[in-house]
Every structure is written in structure tokens, then in C-alpha cells.
Amino acid sequence: MPKKFNKTSRLVRFARSLLAIVAAGSLILFVGAARPAKPRKFSIPTMPRPTRTVAFSQKAPVAPLAADAELLQDARPAAAVLQPAKKHRVVKMEVTAYCACTKCCGPNAQGITASGLHVSHNGGKFVAADNDVLAMYTKVVVPGYDSQPVPVIDRGGAIKGYKLDLYFPTHEEALQWGRQLVDVTVIE
Numbered sequence: 001m002p003k004k005f006n007k008t009s010r011l012v013r014f015a016r017s018l019l020a021i022v023a024a025g026s027l028i029l030f031v032g033a034a035r036p037a038k039p040r041k042f043s044i045p046t047m048p049r050p051t052r053t054v055a056f057s058q059k060a061p062v063a064p065l066a067a068d069a070e071l072l073q074d075a076r077p078a079a080a081v082l083q084p085a086k087k088h089r090v091v092k093m094e095v096t097a098y099c100a101c102t103k104c105c106g107p108n109a110q111g112i113t114a115s116g117l118h119v120s121h122n123g124g125k126f127v128a129a130d131n132d133v134l135a136m137y138t139k140v141v142v143p144g145y146d147s148q149p150v151p152v153i154d155r156g157g158a159i160k161g162y163k164l165d166l167y168f169p170t171h172e173e174a175l176q177w178g179r180q181l182v183d184v185t186v187i188e
């Protein structure tokens with residue numbers, strides 16, 4: 001009988017030790033399994049990032065393209081509005097000529113224009129105008145006088161309304177011009 005007891009007690013001990021090994025083994029496995037959970041915790045916050053960017057990129061093709069199209073349509077009229085500020089106006093004017101001599105500019109002629117600039121300004125290429133019609137320093141293109149725009153830097157008692165007086169370095173050149181009706185381009 002005691003042998004039987006002995007046998008069962010051995011079996012129980014064996015079983016207990018087996019359970020202990022299994023328990024220890026499963027504990028190691030559990031700890032081992034628990035450890036990889038830590039990096040998972042870190043990887044979880046990073047997971048929504050790609051899904052978010054996907055969400056943005058899904059919205060992106062629709063809305064910004066429509067916005068770009070609107071911007072392009074808006075840009076065209078805007079450019080058209082800005083351009084008229086630089087437009088050129090063609091005005092038919094009665095154009096005479098003068099030089100810096102006393103015959104043209106009176107006994108006190110000193111070669112200084114009403115703007116204060118000397119007659120040598122712009123290579124002696126400029127005009128006198130009625131400043132109520134063309135403000136001082138306005139640029140005009142006068143066919144037959146110069147191909148380049150020339151400035152208004154002078155005025156004269158006889159130059160009123162749509163009249164211009166072209167400056168020439170000699171009285172003879174001024175006389176040659178005489179009096180002409182010319183389509184003057186006013187640059188504004």
C-alpha cells in the first residue's frame with residue numbers, strides 16, 4: 001500500500017514538475033509575445049499617416065485642379081485690364097517747328113526749355129506742347145521727325161490746343177518742316 005502511495009506521489013510530483021515547466025515555458029512565451037507588442041505600439045501611431053496622405057491625395061486631384069482652372073480664367077482678364085494702361089493714343093495735330101534762335105524764341109532765348117532742361121536734352125529731339133493737352137514729359141512719336149518717342153519738355157504762347165512745335169538744331173531745318181497735319185502717337 002505505501003508503495004502505491006509512493007507511486008502516486010511520484011506521479012503527482014512528476015505532473016507538478018511538468019506543469020511547472022509548461023507554465024514556465026508558457027510564461028517565457030507570453031513575455032516573448034508581449035515584447036513585440038511594444039514596437040507595435042510605436043508602429044500604430046505611424047499607421048494613420050499613410051492613410052491620411054492617401055485621403056489628401058484623393059481629394060487633391062479634384063479640388064485644386066478646379067481652383068487652378070479658375071485662377072487661369074481670372075488671370076486672363078487681369079492681364080487684359082493691365083495692358084490698356086500702356087496703350088498708345090493717336091491724335092491728329094497741327095505740327096510746326098522751331099529752333100533756339102531769337103527769331104523763334106524771342107530776344108531772351110538762352111537755350112533753356114520751359115521744363116528747365118537744356119535744348120541739348122535727348123540729343124536735341126523734343127517737342128513743345130500745350131500742357132493742358134499733353135503734360136510735361138509726356139512722350140510722343142511724330143512721323144517724319146524721329147522714329148523714337150520724344151518728350152514734351154517745352155511750351156509756347158502760340159502752342160495751344162492740339163498743336164505741337166518740334167525742336168530743330170537750326171532755323172533752316174525748322175523752316176523746312178513748315179506746318180504739317182500729323183497723326184501723333186501719344187504714349188500713356
Ligand SMILES: [Zn+2]
Binds near residue numbers: 100105
Ligand atoms: Zn529759329
